[in-house]
Amino acid sequence: MRRIGLEIHCQLTGLESKLFCPCRSDYRGMAPNTNTCPTCMGVPGTLPRLNRGALRGALLIGMALGCKTPERLAFFRKNYFYPDLPKNFQTTQLDAYWHSSAGGPGSVDLGGGSVRIRRVQLEEDPGRITYGGEGRNRTTLVDYNRAGVALVEIVTEPDLEDPAHVRRFVSALADLLENLGVTDPGLEGAMRADANVSVGDGARVEVKNVGSFRDLERAVRFEITRQEELVSRGGTVAGETRQWDEGRRITVGARVKEDDPDYRYFPEGDIPWIRLDRGTASSLRASLPEGIAERRARYAGLGIPAQVADVLSSDSHYSALFDRAHTGPDAKEIANLVTSDLMGLAATREERRGSGVTAGGLRDLAAAVISGRLSRKSAKEALLRMHEGGGDLEGIIREAGLGNVTDSAEIAGVVAEVIAEEPGAAADAASNPEAVNYLVGMVMKKTRGRADPAATISEIRRALGG
Amino acid sequence: MTDIGISALEYVEGFRSGSISAEDFVAATLERIRGIDGDLHALVAVREEALDEARRVDKVARSGGDPGPCCGMPVTLKDNICTADTPTTCCSRMLEGYVPPYEATVSARLRGAGAVLVGKTNMDEFAMGLTTEFSAFGPTRNPWGTDLVPGGSSGGSAAAVAACECSASLGSDTGGSVRNPASFCSVVGFKPTYGLLSRHGLISYANSIEQAGPLTRTVRDAALMLDVVAGPDPMDPTTVGPCGPYLAGTEAGIEGRRVGIIREMVGDGVDGAVASAARDAASRLEGLGASCSEVSIEAARYSVAAYYVITSTEAGSNLARFDGLRYGAAREGSGLAYPDYLEEARSLLGPEVARRMVLGALVPSAGHAGRYFLKAQKARGALTREVAAAFKEFDFLLSPTVPVLPFELGSRIDDPVSLFLVDANTVAANLTGRPAVSVPYDIRDGRPVGVQLMADSMRDADLLAAARALEGVSRVEGGPP
Structure with missing residues (x-):
């Protein structure tokens, strides 16, 4: 033994x-x-x-x-x-x-x-x-x-x-x-x-x-x-x-x-x-802060997956930020943003101190993801910009051109371009779902991922007479 | 000719009435020191700059300012009380020439009140001793007979006060080190309640029981000193308060007070002259309206043993910092391993310090703590309970301060156990944290006898009033021949 x-x-x-x-x-x-x-x-x-x-x-x-x-x-x-x-x-x-x-x-x-x-x-x-x-x-x-x-x-x-x-x-x-x-x-x-x-x-x-x-x-x-x-x-x-x-x-x-x-x-x-x-x-005992285990259980109660709750609850700095940011329904999304993106950006005490990410910023970011206004990829970029330079989400989206393109006329224009450039794929699209996905990918490429996926598919179908 | 034999209070009154100047008084005091200290060796440092400081006091008074309650009164401090402008050596080779980076609270308060420091007084090395013979700089002699020891460890302070080398002094009392020399030199020595005086800047010997305390020519002078130096200090978390005033209540008398004569301290084994002086004092107090009867403090017989176990333990730890790295005259240590260097550095410590540090290494050690340190703590607890019980019956406990008359230099120095027993009547106050005072009472065969009064904790003002009453019926007339 x-x-x-x-x-x-x-x-x-x-x-x-x-x-x-x-x-x-x-x-x-x-x-x-x-x-x-x-x-x-x-x-x-x-x-x-x-x-x-x-x-x-x-x-x-x-x-x-x-x-x-x-x-x-x-x-x-x-x-x-x-x-x-x-x-x-x-x-x-x-x-x-x-x-x-x-x-x-x-x-x-x-x-x-x-x-x-x-x-x-x-x-x-x-x-x-x-x-x-x-x-x-x-x-x-x-x-x-x-x-x-x-x-x-x-x-x-x-x-x-x-x-x-x-x-x-x-x-x-x-x-x-x-x-x-x-x-x-x-x-x-x-x-x-x-x-x-x-x-x-x-x-x-x-x-x-x-x-x-x-x-x-x-x-x-x-x-x-x-x-x-x-x-x-x-x-x-x-x-x-x-x-x-x-x-x-x-x-x-x-x-x-x-x-x-x-x-x-x-x-x-x-x-x-x-x-x-x-x-x-x-x-003195009453002044003890919430323990890590209790916090983990509380996070699980908010619907946060076990692994994410684990990571978040054991970090006193980020769990405090999370608690200030979330309003309940957005807890899962904010926990995600914090654990999979923010903790990687600001790991050390100095990086944390210098970070421009605020509870309000996180809340806005999560709202934009949930509403489909920002893709996950864009959200990650917005978070990086927020971390480095601070500022509110609207300003960052405007400056970096990160907002999803949901305007159907704009998407229709791009779809037309893609169909013109890819006649083969366009021809196959009616019978082959893979070809539709390929065309969606090309639209995404041209819009740097900002095109709303659902809107893009419906525009392709419409253009091809589907 | 300035009379420097007046009491500290008489000086203060004289200064305030304009009949004495600080400059004249301090100059006469320095002159007295030059004249007599060669014979007594009560001082280990004399501050000639005291004269300038006295002139400043006069100037403040002349310009209508308040020079403070001590207004230029010449004082001395035992050399274990830190002074930032004067070496503080504990009369050890280890601290020879050492000037502390800060001032002790009691010294700062005293000097802040206008007292002028004329010198630092001789003592047994690190306050370990009862005769001042263990000073590394040579012994002090008793003004009542230069072949006699002055007592100790604050022997320099007691001799300086008795011989008018200052108006008052602060000593320190770990097991009787203020009261014992006060008794031997026929001055007043007061050991306050533990915590009444800040120990910040008093270099520790046995920190859980020691207190600084005034040595003065009158009880009222001791009260004046306490009014200035006593009270809580943020630098010493063991200080207690509120306290005082002291001087204001000294004439309250002793009528109706109950005095217990400690049976064990006036019975067998006590010098007959000393015991009879104590009984005589009690009967004179009865004449003033006090009621006196005998009381037994049985645990007192363990007090000397407990005292030496506890003080050696604390001393071994308190003096451990004197390893030659930060203190001690520069020695060639290069190339020596730390243990060898330590041994080399510690050869700067004298024989009595060495004896107690060896004891201090043994008694709290893992194999011996149960037999010595724990037992000593229990004895201390038992003594404290018994003393507390006695104070339910009595206001004051009376005994001879020291069980023997002052003895000759060199007569006991080689017999540590007989020396240790000289503490028998005084250590109880330290072990129990109670205040105690030695008042000059009689002269037998040309040798002073002091009587000790002890009171319950925080009853220091009452104790001063009782001491003042005893002083009033004392058989001593005048100072040393």
Whole structure:
């Protein structure tokens, strides 16, 4: 049997400031050590000032993952020496000394089966270390811009069994966290995961340093294979921490056997203990946004096909746009436009932000398709123009000449031209439906797809005396 | 000749009436420091620029402005309170020459109220000690006899106040570090309710129990200090309020108040002179209309053990940041692995700090936490319950501040356990977060004896009134010889 547990770290990127000081939560792109203050640098005498928004975010995450909401919360110090920790201890959470972390035991099914959550805890991110040079010129550079950013650690029980489930779980988790509005999983380093892997009765191996979800799946797959092969050759798996080597796509054991670290946890007295009364907890719970599964069901109720509903409901940005745009009867068409066209045009956060597509624009576009005024092809082009330059649909149709030609006189003119150019096909048309289709195709070609198909067929029939 | 022996309040009144100028008073104080501190070593930094600051106070007053309630009063701060313009070393080689990038809230409030900082005071390294002998810069001597320790860890503050090197000082009290030296040097030392004074800028030793507190020559001076520095601070989420006023209520007296004499602190094992002074104080309070009877705080006997487990745990963590990467004199670390460099850097820490950090590494560790840290927390809980129960029966609890008379320098420094027991009467207030004050009461064999009063949380103003009453019946007359 394979047992895989995950420790997922997620930065609360939606916050303005760090967990315990007013420095920016978004440190990306800043020159090293410019996003710091005495508090996050651990200058002697400074004290942490808890960011209430961070606590709220951590509690929401716990609730969304089906975790028990604690009544008494505290922070703890995890003591260890490492140059990326300004105080040489990390302020984190633990269930000890009569107090709990932001989320207690629970379980959640994000597709693929239920996974138990051991704990959700709020803690501070350490700084970042860059190693450089070789031999005597080896350097270790530390950047504390990230130090103190609010981080939520989600610890699962070893309930996952195969690498594909791991990938599905973390990607669904990323959708869930984004949907909660607490994090943007697309930001570099915003979500990081370690895996604990064991096979059979073997010892637990921790795999660290995994940079992406794709690599997490690879690392877990490699580790399972490695352990199973070892066992099949009569070996035993040693409990250890292994690093993922991104380049070689293998896990590597630490050269030196680390002792079981003793973090000497004890309660942090500088942050007053928090008692969460029932009223606060239930109003927090009431503020949870609609879950992805509930949303999927709601979309299915609007007549949207399962696959489209799946894609749309797991994307918080586009589902919100969809919800603003549709009026009910047009839901299916708008869902289609969003999932098959718009999501491809604007995938990244920047592209989304720069997009000129509005809820109103989508609504107009869907109406034009439903009424037959725009072909699907033209609608796609109009959407592209709307995305790139904004503007209302009427203007775009006029400018680009996209409107369907429904005027029978105009179509009759084109039909006459085509019959004159294709006498053979015209002759066959009376007996052969294929020939009619061919003539329709030629009319479409001349009108760049804008001719109304029904009107075209009736004009051809009329011209040929049908 | 300016009399610098007057109380802080007398100075303030003199300044307001125009009979004393800040410049004259501060100049005389600096002169006093030059004359005596060579013998006492109460200060580790003297600020000559204080004179200019005093002149500015005078100028503000002359031009009709308000120089604040402290109006040029010369003060000192223990050297673990951050000052952005003066080194703050905790009397450790680790922080030698370190100038903090910000000002502690208590210092900012005090100086903002017009107090003039004349110096930083000597202390046991990182406030770990009871005699000031563990200062990396050499011990402070007791103004009542230079062969005696001044107590600690705020020994520099107590000696400076007793010897009139300042009108008032702020120390810090983790297990008695304000009250113990106040008792040994015969000055007033006040440890406020936990959270009454901001700890922002007080360099942490044992953060869950320590508080800054005033050392002054009179109880009313301590109240004046609290009026200026107490109160909530957004930079310290553990601060509480509202609070005060303090000075206004100090003459309320003690009539009708119930005083409990802590039986364990006046019985066996306590120095006879000290115990009899405490009983004498109680009988004089009865003379003022208080009712006194004995009360037992049984958990008090575990308090020293619990105190050392908790403080060592917190100290081990609070001082972990002193790894030589960001603090500590520049050392040749190139080529050393981090653990070796760490070891090298930590050799800057003195023996008492090292002892407590080793303890701090052991007692909360996975294999030992159940036996030590958890037990200490339970003892703290039991003590808190017992003290809370006692305050249902009594308004104040009375005991000697320290179970022994001031002793000679060097006499106990090699015996950590006998030193630790010097804290026996003071740690309960810290472990339970209650306010407590040491008031000079008597001189026995030429050695000062202080009496401690403790009150329930947030009853700091009442406690000051009781302390003022006790001060009124004190047998001490005048300062050191």
